[in-house]
Amino acid sequence: MQNLSKNQQIIFDLIDKSPEPMKAYSILHNVQKKGIKAPLQVYRALDKLVEIGKIHKIESRNAFIACHNSSCQVSKATAFSICEICEKVTEISSASLSKYLTNFKDKDGMKYSKYNLEFFGLCKKCR
Amino acid sequence: MQNLSKNQQIIFDLIDKSPEPMKAYSILHNVQKKGIKAPLQVYRALDKLVEIGKIHKIESRNAFIACHNSSCQVSKATAFSICEICEKVTEISSASLSKYLTNFKDKDGMKYSKYNLEFFGLCKKCR
DNA sequence: ATTAAATTGTTATAATATAACACTATGTAA
DNA sequence: TTACATAGTGTTATATTATAACAATTTAAT
Numbered sequence: 001m002q003n004l005s006k007n008q009q010i011i012f013d014l015i016d017k018s019p020e021p022m023k024a025y026s027i028l029h030n031v032q033k034k035g036i037k038a039p040l041q042v043y044r045a046l047d048k049l050v051e052i053g054k055i056h057k058i059e060s061r062n063a064f065i066a067c068h069n070s071s072c073q074v075s076k077a078t079a080f081s082i083c084e085i086c087e088k089v090t091e092i093s094s095a096s097l098s099k100y101l102t103n104f105k106d107k108d109g110m111k112y113s114k115y116n117l118e119f120f121g122l123c124k125k126c127r
Numbered sequence: 128m129q130n131l132s133k134n135q136q137i138i139f140d141l142i143d144k145s146p147e148p149m150k151a152y153s154i155l156h157n158v159q160k161k162g163i164k165a166p167l168q169v170y171r172a173l174d175k176l177v178e179i180g181k182i183h184k185i186e187s188r189n190a191f192i193a194c195h196n197s198s199c200q201v202s203k204a205t206a207f208s209i210c211e212i213c214e215k216v217t218e219i220s221s222a223s224l225s226k227y228l229t230n231f232k233d234k235d236g237m238k239y240s241k242y243n244l245e246f247f248g249l250c251k252k253c254r
Numbered sequence: 255a256t257t258a259a260a261t262t263g264t265t266a267t268a269a270t271a272t273a274a275c276a277c278t279a280t281g282t283a284a
Numbered sequence: 285t286t287a288c289a290t291a292g293t294g295t296t297a298t299a300t301t302a303t304a305a306c307a308a309t310t311t312a313a314t
Contacts, residue, residue: 031232112246119239
């Protein structure tokens with residue numbers, strides 16, 4: 001695990017301290033004072049951070065959150081809960097869930113080591 | 128289950144006979160000869176079709192496929208396999224999987240009746 | 255027939271994401 | 285320490301995906 005580049009570090013720090021998933025253009029607005037001026041600079045850093053598992057993309061929301069499971073590790077098996085009212089997103093780290101999904105076989109007997117699962121419902125506060 | 132409106136039917140028929148997920152603007156191009164001229168007409172039909180469970184959105188691909196599980200039923204618990212080479216998408220209908228996920232409880236004991244799961248790997252042909 | 259709800263048509267625009275090109279920094283191996 | 289490959293940066297332009305706002309029309313249920 002090598003160090004992050006300058007832009008990657010700036011953008012990771014921002015996402016990591018955000019209490020909620022951040023969208024790319026919101027990230028852009030927040031880092032313009034640090035010299036990151038163009039969308040592509042943001043997207044390139046995001047791509048890399050996703051690739052190395054430091055952040056995850058919440059696909060249904062087009063937003064990014066820092067990994068809170070095994071940070072600094074490549075992680076391609078992700079699960080989240082998403083509150084449909086307040087949009088709070090929590091990464092789920094459940095050994096039994098990941099075991100179940102990693103071992104799941106489809107009709108053809110095919111297994112999948114990569115997956116993304118998004119649960120939707122109401123969080124504690126919003127219930 | 129009422130009938131679909133004109134635009135909804137045109138767009139559902141197109142998606143339903145497509146062997147692969149279709150993107151909104153690809154749908155638009157394909158239905159312009161039928162008088163659907165604007166993106167919003169497509170998106171409105173897609174929204175409705177998703178809402179009533181006739182189609183599903185593949186979130187990681189921004190594309191739509193017809194439901195092949197319990198067509199014509201509202202369905203908010205979806206699972207797909209996606210081939211990372213040829214992009215073939217298959218809806219997974221596994222009673223044990225849906226049972227497991229519907230009964231899954233997070234750390235707070237919370238259950239979720241709605242979820243979307245996308246598995247990634249290589250399909251039979253591409254392996 | 256009346257009326258509320260859903261659907262349509264239309265223009266404009268917002269939000270999300272990538273292409274292409276030139277240049278710079280970094281790590282590695284001779 | 286030079287050379288070389290790889291990764292990262294900066295920049296402009298543009299492609300792709302999606303929604304806002306408003307007026308008119310159709311549909312279905314009284």
